[in-house]
Amino acid sequence: MALLEALLMLLPVAWSCPPQKADYVMVSCFPNAIIANVPECPYGWEIEQLSLGGVCYTGIHSSGFYRFIIPDLTPKNHSYCGTQSEYMPGKDPKYVFYNSIVSNDTTLTIRNQPVNYTFSCMYRAAYLVNNAVFSQRVATVYVNNGSLGTFRSQLSMNVFTNSKFLYAKDAPYIIDTSEIGSEVFIGVEAKGLSSRFKVVINNCWATPTPYSTDRKRWSLIINSCPSDHTVTIFENAKDSRSMFKFNSFRFQRLEKVSTVWLHCEVHICDGERLVCLPSPCSVRSLSGETEPSGGILTAEFQVKGTGQHVARTHRVYSNSTVSNC
The missing domain is CATH 2.60.40.3210 (Zona pellucida, ZP-N domain)
Known part of the structure; x- marks a missing residue:
């Protein structure tokens, strides 16, 4: 009898919430x-x-x-x-x-x-941000995951104060003409991703207009490699943020143009299953031309000041073939 009473005492606890099918x-x-x-x-x-x-x-x-x-x-x-x-x-x-x-x-x-x-x-296995073209330095990307829904990740491209990449500068980014040639530190970051996903910079280039397809361009990164000695890639395809630097400039014979647009083509790679790190630059070519295969982030630089300066002359490369993870 005592056992039965004990079991009855347990019933209100077992059914304390309204059961739902x-x-x-x-x-x-x-x-x-x-x-x-x-x-x-x-x-x-x-x-x-x-x-x-x-x-x-x-x-x-x-x-x-x-x-x-x-x-x-x-x-x-x-x-x-x-x-x-x-x-x-x-x-x-x-x-x-x-x-x-x-x-x-x-x-x-x-x-x-x-x-x-x-x-x-x-x-x-590879999240390629390959159907989006962004006109801002921050983009929200909806990627179909092949299941019942999508996930959202925020990609951003920012200018940082120095090579430690701790503090981002406010936009718009203003460069005085007296500072032409100074170092500019760029970081491309994805938020909301687990550590298995890596940010890969395929190509970066600058144009005198907001249009990434402008034929007047100066290439900075081609096929994940620096275009020349003025560009340094600190990290790429190793983490959720990739970083590089280049020397600031303005376009020659375009004195009336006071703005330079930087474009970076990026994609997200699953490092758990795929090899995301690009092969060494010494074994790859910087030549060739193809349509971008990743999402494009754009940052605007305003060149201001009345001081006279001698514009740097840089070799210009076209966009190159990209090896996707």
């Missing part, structure tokens, strides 16, 4: 995280009775749902809360991350229907 899970596939939501109290289960991968009891309440988050998509020797990944090779290689939300009750009897919400996110 929940035969679906809503999944958001982001580049650095996966978020899975199920209606709260599925079949009468409390949030502390549901686990991610049967390992982690990390669910939280969120507007009528139980939410479970996988914040790490770079498993090496172990997986986050039972998350598994599978690589799918082929002409368009993909990888799939999958996990499940399962019920677990340590009481003597189970009065609720067991639940097992299996979900997955499929991603392309």
